[in-house]
Amino acid sequence: MLDVSVAYNRYKFLGHEFLTWLWYTIETDPDILTKADPDLASLAIGNRVVLENSRHNREETITIRGDGAGLEEGLIALKKGGKVTEVNLVYCTAEHEWRFNLKGESLAVSSLKTPQTGKVEKKEDLEGAVLERIYLVEKIVSLIYTLYTYFIAARLSADWDRRTVFRINKWIDSAIAGK
């Protein structure tokens, strides 16, 4: 295995491609999402998307904020060669909602809001609350890494360019044309 700090920088593009692929998958192929988590009722882009374009030796960062904000600017940034570097996601099951930020280069989760757990009023309540919270966090960890496994299988397949990149490019074009 490569040195960790070398590998972190050399392959952070995989994290950015993963988040871009995830946006495309959310918009076009929800069956993959339910295959990753049968409890999933929906997975949607939340109130923040950050894109970066490092082509032509210049770094451009575009941040789109706000619930229900139009993502047209994001699609245009993709069309110019940008990739998603951070995203806020909303995951729902039939009864509950989770919100979190996911950073591409590190796969680090931040601002994770899970459904509420029972209140700890007595010492005896603690174990139940901790186990419940671990279960609720596990739902997100498992979802992210199952989807990442699907992404990496597609990414390293022989027809990645011909099939997936082609489809993502087609989605970008048709999404822009449809706006």
Next chain:
Amino acid sequence: MQLLSSTLSLTRYRVNGTLAEPVMDTIREGLKNHVIREIDNDPASKSVGWTTSDKPFTPDFEADSFVFGTSLVFSLRIDKKSIPAKIVNKHYQTAMRKRLAGTDREHLSKNEKREIKDDVLHRLYVRIPATPSMYDLVWHMEAGDLWFLSNRKEANEELETLFSKSFKLSIVRIFPYTAAQLLSGLADEKIDALHKAFPAAFDGGAHA
């Protein structure tokens, strides 16, 4: 307890290696041997150690349970003292003037200045209380999986050092490359493909 707070951050690690049997005793000893050391009224500027998540200021790994189902939950605590540079400078200048008073010299040597600065910092650190920061971790022992509830660089680096010192196990941070390598079940030829991968162009075919 940070794990029960309303919002969380999470960095994932893979735990490598085997613990000496009996495993729980080995872990308890590792925690006790590297429990947080209080540094209030002490000249140390920083202390890093383990603590219990529900009683972070009175850790007792014998009396308090850190086992929840099949997971272990405890905390990394980092206590730090910070003194504003202007306060250090005020005490340093005063101490230098005192040292020079009563002598016919106008300047102090480099060594004398360093000695005075060390002495000033020593005295100030004894007087200033440390600010504690706690970061929970959830260790799924059977799966060799660890969640650290912080994305802060310094906290993650302290965790990696202390975990390896305490349990003689290495932990590998999970990010896109290590997730592909360690968690995705890739065959050898796919690992080769991973090493040869270069960024793709998603741009609606503009550059195809």
